[in-house]
Amino acid sequence: MSLIEVKDLSVEIKQKKILQEINFSVEKGEVTVLVGPSGSGKTTLLRTLNLLQKPSQGIIKIGETSVDVSKINKKSTRSLRSESTMVFQQFNLFKNMTVIENVMAPLLLNKLAKWDEAHDIAKSVLLEVGLAEFQDKYPSSLSGGQQQRVSIARAIAVKPSVVLLDEPTSALDPELVGSVLKTILALAKQHITMVIVTHEMEFARLIGNQIIFLENGKIVHKGSPDKILSSDGPKRVSDFMNSVSTNNYL
Amino acid sequence: MNFDWHYFVNAFPELVKYIPMTLLLAILSMLLAIVLGGIITLLHFSHYKVIHWFASIYVSFFRGMPALVQLFLIYYGLPQIFPIFKGLPAIIATIIGLGFKQSAYLSEVFRAAVNSVDRGQIEAGQSLNIKSYKIFRYVILPQAFINALPATGNTFVGLLKETSLAFTLGITEVFAEGKMLAGDSFKYFETYLAVGLTYWALIILYSWAQSGVEKVLNTPYS
Ligand SMILES: Nc1ncnc2c1ncn2[C@@H]1O[C@H](COP(=O)(O)OP(=O)(O)OP(=O)(O)O)[C@@H](O)[C@H]1O
Numbered sequence A: 001m002s003l004i005e006v007k008d009l010s011v012e013i014k015q016k017k018i019l020q021e022i023n024f025s026v027e028k029g030e031v032t033v034l035v036g037p038s039g040s041g042k043t044t045l046l047r048t049l050n051l052l053q054k055p056s057q058g059i060i061k062i063g064e065t066s067v068d069v070s071k072i073n074k075k076s077t078r079s080l081r082s083e084s085t086m087v088f089q090q091f092n093l094f095k096n097m098t099v100i101e102n103v104m105a106p107l108l109l110n111k112l113a114k115w116d117e118a119h120d121i122a123k124s125v126l127l128e129v130g131l132a133e134f135q136d137k138y139p140s141s142l143s144g145g146q147q148q149r150v151s152i153a154r155a156i157a158v159k160p161s162v163v164l165l166d167e168p169t170s171a172l173d174p175e176l177v178g179s180v181l182k183t184i185l186a187l188a189k190q191h192i193t194m195v196i197v198t199h200e201m202e203f204a205r206l207i208g209n210q211i212i213f214l215e216n217g218k219i220v221h222k223g224s225p226d227k228i229l230s231s232d233g234p235k236r237v238s239d240f241m242n243s244v245s246t247n248n249y250l
Numbered sequence B: 001m002n003f004d005w006h007y008f009v010n011a012f013p014e015l016v017k018y019i020p021m022t023l024l025l026a027i028l029s030m031l032l033a034i035v036l037g038g039i040i041t042l043l044h045f046s047h048y049k050v051i052h053w054f055a056s057i058y059v060s061f062f063r064g065m066p067a068l069v070q071l072f073l074i075y076y077g078l079p080q081i082f083p084i085f086k087g088l089p090a091i092i093a094t095i096i097g098l099g100f101k102q103s104a105y106l107s108e109v110f111r112a113a114v115n116s117v118d119r120g121q122i123e124a125g126q127s128l129n130i131k132s133y134k135i136f137r138y139v140i141l142p143q144a145f146i147n148a149l150p151a152t153g154n155t156f157v158g159l160l161k162e163t164s165l166a167f168t169l170g171i172t173e174v175f176a177e178g179k180m181l182a183g184d185s186f187k188y189f190e191t192y193l194a195v196g197l198t199y200w201a202l203i204i205l206y207s208w209a210q211s212g213v214e215k216v217l218n219t220p221y222s
């Protein structure tokens, strides 16, 4: 059985259908990349997996937790959320906490670890993203790229079943993009399951085990990068790829 | 112009003796206002409409009435209707009156401070599965506290000056003492100038202390 299974998921916001009949699955240890034009529903889909966005119907299963979203309540929301963490475009680090406090916060506030253990975990994940020496700084004194790497550290510290990343490099200056993409690639090498929204097509090709192409709230194509992102892949996708600039930051 | 310098200078030591009373009234009303204002802010964010309305009406009511009317209502009015309030000391009546009024202003300050915390901070907490009250306690509140400091300080400046209304209930604080000095000497200009300067000095000292506190608290993440 797959780690993530999404069945007939749909989302309506103010009577408007934003996502319709979304079906896909993600295997443990694999990376799924969501691509598609602006407004196609990529962010909404990611937020729905984390229940930051309330879906209107469908079934979401992540890890051990399966939720029929029409019967959702506080308890099932919390148990589904415990399976995933988000990395936001705008980082959203807690401004009032230092770097290491940010990483420790979810561990301590969810009682997943005692202070000493949380501190050790935080130190090791910060080392992993190359920011150990910044542990006592506040986020505002870090560059965007560093902040995003801290937020990645915070997201992996609780060892979720899946890390959801929404355009993690879109808010960054070009020279800072590479370090964040490399950090994410390193996670993929450790077989951390991820769902990533990105416009970096080279990166998508390199990291993705599965590409999902969304348009107008529906999945129009899905499959391996070779199938979807190659020049003789679906015409709609190659048109889209020609419309986004192809930078190679890696 | 016959400005009596000697009298003017000598008025200060007399006025200074009543600074403790002025400060007592201001500080205790402020503490009461912070507690009440905090509660009203929480009520304002309630999901229950009735509670939310109560908070709105509270704020509107206490903002909509002159402070002097409130003091008279509490000190002279309440004991007539509710005998339990007979013998309510004027100091307590003043603290209650000014405290309630100030709490209405403060709850608006606190509400704006909470609302100005970036929505992304809350979402980050939710996405990490942190319970709402903990997000509030450990993320929103500390940031809102910093946001609220300057405006809270400004309302305290207003309150400090409003304590001069306490003379109408027979409390001798800085202004009342000035009124008595002026009544005895008929040197109104010198006396009230000294009174005004005394308040001014208090407020300068206070503002200076506040900006010091803000600097210390702000440096880590502004
Ligand atoms: N809170 C909301 N209220 C109303 N409409 C919304 C809301 N959130 C999203 N939408 C709409 O849902 C659609 C999908 O938006 P979404 O942000 O998921 O797109 P996206 O694929 O992430 O786009 P982008 O590449 O620009 O980030 C858009 O038409 C958007 O206007």
Ligand SMILES: [Mg+2]
Pocket: A042, A043, A044, A167
């Ligand atoms: Mg988006």
